[in-house]
Amino acid sequence: MPDTAPVPAPVPFVDIQGQTRRLRERIDARIRRVLDHGQFILGPEVRELEEALADYVGGGHVVTTGSGHDAIxxxxxxxxxxxxxxxxxxxxxFVSTAEAVAAVGAAPIFVDVDERTFTLDPADLARRVAAVRRAGVWRPRAVMPVDIFGMPADYAAIGAVAEAENLYLLADAAQSFGATFGNRRAGRLAAATATSFFPAKPLGAAGDGGALFTEDAGRAAEFRRLRVHGLDAAGDCLSVGMTGRLDTLQAAILLVKLEAFPDDLERREAAARRYDAALAAHVEVPFRAADRTCAWALYTILSDRREAIRKALADARIPARSYYEKALHLHPAFARFSEGPGSLPVTERLGRRNLSLPMHSELDAATIDRIAAVVAAAVSAGRT
Ligand SMILES: Cc1ncc(COP(=O)(O)O)c(C=O)c1O
Incomplete structure (x- = not known):
């Protein structure tokens, strides 16, 4: 007898096409306008988007870039x-954080993360700064917390260490645009903030894109010059820069996505809450810090039964991914800056236990329930 059990429909990990379908007419109209005026480089949509992004985060200066990596x-x-x-x-x-540091010739010094939020541990930061000062090889200059999976780092505690140690505070908010810490949005939590509009990010373009946020007009002017080869308005090259600007077409598409963004964020939040309710009895669900909201770039659980869960999900055609299983200090490119395996115990433990489930603005309740049921069954099977 042939097996006649219905094959479940595959679930997308991130459903960019679904969101595009929902916004398609407005995106098409915006693209048409750019094709009509033809200013493909730094056209009017670029400045319009920068103003809209500044409005969204509640002030400051915004300079868009070709990618999140360019922004850093x-x-x-x-x-x-x-x-x-x-x-x-x-x-x-992601590699980009440390890679950008090494690319400018500086040393990325790895710091462990907090067990609950997965973001930079301020106490370990203070210890590592002291160790670098004692060793006397490198000059402590900056700290770059990362708002991993959409959860802001502890900017109050990290900011206090940065101030005491005279470190430039640069936020890697590539995954957290839309999140808040206290009453401020990502983008206004550090001296400078980089974000990414990579298509799978909470606010995603139809290609590469990014932005820088700062409260300082002088710094914003320098960002603007550096993204166009360090050139000033008179065409003088004032400092060595790069080609690092956002395409007008991407800005036009992002203007539509930004209008939909508050609603998209609510959809992600609702999906996260439904996952939490269904999964909390079975696995460790994401920690909710009272002073922060998450942009839910990813919804990530922890479990010692991770491999069994992953296999059960794969059998049910549900994709799930473990991020940073091999953390950056274990990659060959960063070996000379690393103390090797065992030097970042929390990071390494998270690498072994984390699993991200499908998360996007199009995720419906029935699909979440289906995913959660597979996870719960895989965990229960291990208990019997
Ligand atoms: C934490 C982090 N930093 C930096 C980046 C780099 O962004 P992009 O891919 O836009 O260059 C990414 C995303 O890919 C990221 O997740």
Whole structure:
């Protein structure tokens, strides 16, 4: 007898096409306008988007960039960070964070993360800054917390260490645009903030994109120059920069996505709450810090039964991913800055236990319930 059990429909991990379908007419109209005026480089939509982003975060200056990585690079270059300097970063993050530091010639110094929020641990930061000062090889210059999975780092405690140690505070908010800490949004929590509009991010373009946020007009002007080869309005090259600007077409698409963004964030929050309610009895669900809201770039559980859960989900055609299983301090490119395995115990434990489930603005209740039932069954099977 052939097996006639219905094959479940595959679930997307991130449903960018679903969101595009929902916004398609407005996106098409915006694209048409750009094709009509033809200002593909730094056209009017770029400035319009920068103003809309500043409005959204409640003030400050915004400079869009070609990607999140470009934004981090430009922020480091603007501060003159380079050879001999140490920049403190987590290892529980995407390559870009430490790579940008090494690309400007500085040393990424890895700091462990907090067990609950997965973000930079302020106490370990203070210890590592002291150790670098004692060793005397690198000059502590900056700290770059990462708002991993959409959860802001502890900017109050990290900011206090940064101030005491005279470190430039640069936020890697690539995953957290839309999140809040206290009464402030990501973008207004550090001297400079970089975010990414990579398509899978909470606010995603139809290609690469990013932005820098700062309260300081002079710093914003330098960001603007650096994204166009350090050129000023007169065409003089004032400092060594790069091609790091956002395309007008991406700005036009992002203007539509930004209008929909508050609603998208609520959809993500509702999905996270439904996951929490269904999963809290079975696995460790994401920690909710009372002083923060999360942008839910990813919804990530912890479990010692991770491999069994992953297999059960795969059998049910549900994708799930473990991020930073091999954290940055274990990658060959950063070996010379790393103390190797065992040097970041929390980071390494999270790498072994985390699993991100599908999360996006189009996720419906029935799909969440289906995913949660598979997770719960996989955990229960291990108990019998
Ligand atoms: C934490 C983090 N930092 C930096 C980046 C780099 O952003 P982009 O891919 O836009 O260059 C990303 C995203 O990909 C990221 O997740």
């Amino acid at each position: 690079l430009i922020a480091l270059m603007a501060e003159g960070i380079g050879p001999g300097d140490a920049v403190f970063v987590p290892a529980f993050t």
